Amino acid sequence: GAGVSQSPSNKVTEKGKDVELRCDPISGHTALYWYRQSLGQGLEFLIYFQGNSAPDKSGLPSDRFSAERTGGSVSTLTIQRTQQEDSAVYLCASSFTSQGRDTIYFGEGSWLTVV
Amino acid sequence: AQRVTQPEKLLSVFKGAPVELKCNYSYSGSPELFWYVQYSRQRLQLLLRHISRESIKGFTADLNKGETSFHLKKPFAQEEDSAMYYCALRGLAGGTSYGKLTFGQGTILTVHP
Numbered sequence: 001g002a003g004v005s006q007s008p009s010n011k012v013t014e015k016g017k018d019v020e021l022r023c024d025p026i027s028g029h030t031a032l033y034w035y036r037q038s039l040g041q042g043l044e045f046l047i048y049f050q051g052n053s054a055p056d057k058s059g060l061p062s063d064r065f066s067a068e069r070t071g072g073s074v075s076t077l078t079i080q081r082t083q084q085e086d087s088a089v090y091l092c093a094s095s096f097t098s099q100g101r102d103t104i105y106f107g108e109g110s111w112l113t114v115v
Numbered sequence: 116a117q118r119v120t121q122p123e124k125l126l127s128v129f130k131g132a133p134v135e136l137k138c139n140y141s142y143s144g145s146p147e148l149f150w151y152v153q154y155s156r157q158r159l160q161l162l163l164r165h166i167s168r169e170s171i172k173g174f175t176a177d178l179n180k181g182e183t184s185f186h187l188k189k190p191f192a193q194e195e196d197s198a199m200y201y202c203a204l205r206g207l208a209g210g211t212s213y214g215k216l217t218f219g220q221g222t223i224l225t226v227h228p
Contacts, residue, residue, distance in 0.1 A: 003158075041220065042121075042201070042218055042219060043218035045215055045216065045217060059215075093159075104161065104216065105160075106158050106160065109158070
């Protein structure tokens with residue numbers, strides 16, 4: 001595709017349910033990032049995948065959050081037992097290296113509402 | 116630890132006026148600094164990076180290591196500049212924190228006609 005694709009674009013779920021958010025990075029991009037954008041909180045780093053290296057999970061807020069990247073391409077962010085404070089826009093981004101510079105491209109985000 | 120601070124959540128100026136969006140950072144080492152912009156109903160996109168030393172849409176930003184700042188400036192603001200602006204930091208390639216892009220809380224710029 002032409003850009004980073006995320007699905008669903010909007011998700012309303014009941015408190016306590018599990019949700020999965022999907023990210024299709026730009027073809028050929030080796031790095032993939034997940035961020036959370038909350039009102040008044042800015043952009044919060046969640047997790048970063050780079051090639052076959054172990055992911056940087058230092059931003060995951062709790063053990064209810066997990067992410068995987070299959071085949072070095074598609075990634076799924078899973079939130080178990082959702083809470084109302086999980087409501088936010090979840091942004092995925094991917095990057096490649098061009099002339100030694102790493103350009104990061106963002107998706108449009110998945111808007112999660114926990115009711 | 117790396118941290119980015121944008122002290123202004125909201126900034127309003129009139130068209131044609133100069134604008135400066137402030138960004139201060141904390142990082143033990145040599146960082147790479149960026150400004151990202153998100154226009155209404157559009158995805159977040161890169162505006163400029165300090166390494167390129169370029170001017171994009173009339174915006175410039177200079178890295179001041181002494182003051183640990185990377186303020187975004189434009190001499191004459193336009194209505195189409197109204198957007199959310201994020202300052203971001205990343206460690207240089209080869210370092211342990213390379214890849215982890217840390218963002219500030221963002222500044223909403225409104226340019227009035």
